[in-house]
Amino acid sequence: MTAPASSILLAAIAAIAGVAVLRFAWSKARRSAALNGLGWLLLLAATLVAAQSAGAWGIAIAWLCASVAALAILAVAAATSPRGRASVSNRRVRMLAEAGEPRQIARRIATFLIVVVAGMAASIALGIAFRAIALGAGWSEADANATAFFAVPVIWGILSFAMLMQERRAQLLTLAISGLTLVPVYLSGAW
C-alpha cells in the first residue's frame, strides 16, 4: 500500500512553510514566541502527517523538503549579502600549542587513546549492555541485536563529546562506569 500523494504533498508543504515562517520569525528585531512556535509547529505537523501516511519514508521526504527550502533561502541570503568587513570571533580552541607553550604531546596522545580507542571499547560495552536490557525486557533477538548495532555509534558520538568536555579524572571515571556495565550483563549470562 502506498500513501496518497495528497498527504505527502501536504507534509512537504507544511515542512517548507515551517522553514519559511522560521525565516520570518528570526528576521524580526524582537523575538516572537508565537511566530517561532508556529514555525516549529508546522515542522512538527509535517513530520506527523508524513509519518502517519508513509512512515519513516514519509518523514525522510518531508525533512528533505525542509532542508531544500532552507538552502534556497540561504542561497538568496548569500546572493544579496552586502559587502563589508566585520570582526569575527577568534576564540582559541587549544588544539595546537602556540609560540612558547609546551607541546604536551603525551597529554594529547593520552586524550586520543582515552576518547577514541577506550571510548570505542566503552561504547561497545554499553551497546552490549543495551542488548542485554532489551532481551531482559522481552524483546526479540532481532530487535536486541539491532539495538546494539544502532546504539554503539550513537553512544560513541555522545561519549566522545562528553569526555572531551571533562577533566582527565572524570574521563577515566566515565570509561570505568561504561565498562562496568558489562559486569551484570556477564553475570546474568546475557554475554
Next chain:
Amino acid sequence: MRLVPHADTVKRALSAHAAIGLLGGALLYLVCLSGTLLVFYQEWQRFEQPDAPEMTRIEPAAAQRAVETMLASERGKPATTHLYLHLPVEHLPRATITTDHEAVHVDQRGNLVEPEENLWSEFLYGLHYTLNLPALVGITIVGILGAMMVALAISGLVAHPRIFRDAFRLRARQSGGIALSDWHNRLSVWTLPFTLAIAITGAIIGLATVTAYAIAQGQYGGDLEAVYAPIFGEEGEADPAPAPVPDVAAALRYMEREYPQVELTYAVIHDPGTAGQHVQMVGSHAQRLIFGEYYAFDAAGNFEGTVGLADGEIGQQAAASIYNLHFGNYGGLPVKVVYAILGLALTVVSATGVYIWLGKRRRRGVDEPRLRAAWHGVVWGAPGALVLTLLARLTIGNQAPFTAIFWIGLAVAVAGAIALAARGESRVLAPELSA
C-alpha cells in the same frame, strides 16, 4: 529555565568540536566528497559502459537461460558460493550476472553478451566505504568517522548558542573570516537532519562488524553470521552433492504473479549446482526506506517465505532501512539530486571547518603557510585526483590503476602545495635576511 549553556561549557565545546574536526580532518573530507559522488553510483555505471544491453524487464525463461549458461561456462573453476542476477530496474535497466569469479551483462534473450566494466564506480565505492584500505580496517575507520560526525554535530550545537537564531544569516561577502564562518555554521544547521541521518547510518554500517564480533564472542561462540541471522535471515544448510541448476524462472514467475507491486532487484542463488542450493529474490517496496525484502525459494522454485525485512520485527525493518537512508536510494532521481546537494554542503562544512581554525590562528599571529597549503592541497587535490581517475577511465579504460592514480595524485597535490608555500616563505625571508 536557562537554555543557553554557560560560557565555560561553550568554550570547552568549541575545543571539543575543533579537536574532533581536526582529528577527522582530511579523511572526513574525503568520505564526504566521495559520498556525494557515490549518490549516483548507478548512473556512473551506465556512464562507464553506455553500450551494455538495457531493458525494462527480462523474461523468466531468458533469465533461466542466462543462469544456466553462466554456470556451464564456469565448469572447471572453483564452484562459486553465490550467483547474483541483477534484474533491470528503473535507474539501472540492465541484467547482469555476478559470481565469485566474474560479472557479465545479459541481453533480453538471456545471452551472455559482454563482461561488466565498472571498475571506476567500484573504485569510488571503495574510496567511500573503506578509503581503499583492506575491508575490515577501512570500513571500521569510516565507521569511526561517522561516529565523529555525530560528536561534531553535538559539539557544534553546544559551541554555538546562537546557531539557530542566526540560521538564516549568511554574510557571504564579508571579509575577515566572517563569510567562511557563516557558510560553515549555516550549512551545518540546515544539513543537520541529513548529517545525523547519514552519520549514524554510516557509523552503523562501518562499526557493525566490530560490534557483531564483540556480541558473537559473548553470545554466539564466535559465530559472526549468527549475530546477523535474526535480522537478515540464516544461510541454508550446505550440501556439496552435485545437483541440477535451480529453477530461477519458476521463482521469477511466482513473484510476478503473487507480488506484482514488488520491484525485483536481484535473484540470488546460494551454493549453485549443489544439493544445498536455494534461491532468494530481493524485491524493493515503493515508499519504503528498506532496501528490499528477501523472498526464499527452494531449488524447484517453490516459495518458502520471507525474512521479514518489510513487515517483521522493528529491528529488522530498521536495519534494512540503513542502506537506502544513507545512500539516498528511496525516491528516484529527485531524492538523489537533493542528497548530492546536501552531500556537497557537508563537504563544504568539513573543508571550511579547518580553514576557520587556520584563520583564527593566523589572526592571533600564528601564521602557518605550509599547514594552510597542505589543507589547500587536500581540498582541491582530492577532486582534482578524482577527475584524473575519471580521465584515466576514459583514456586507459576499465583496467586503469584508479586507486594508485587517486592517492598518488592527492599526495602530489599536497606535497606540491606545501613546496609552493615554502618557496613563497623563502622569497619573503630572503630580502629580510639580506637587509
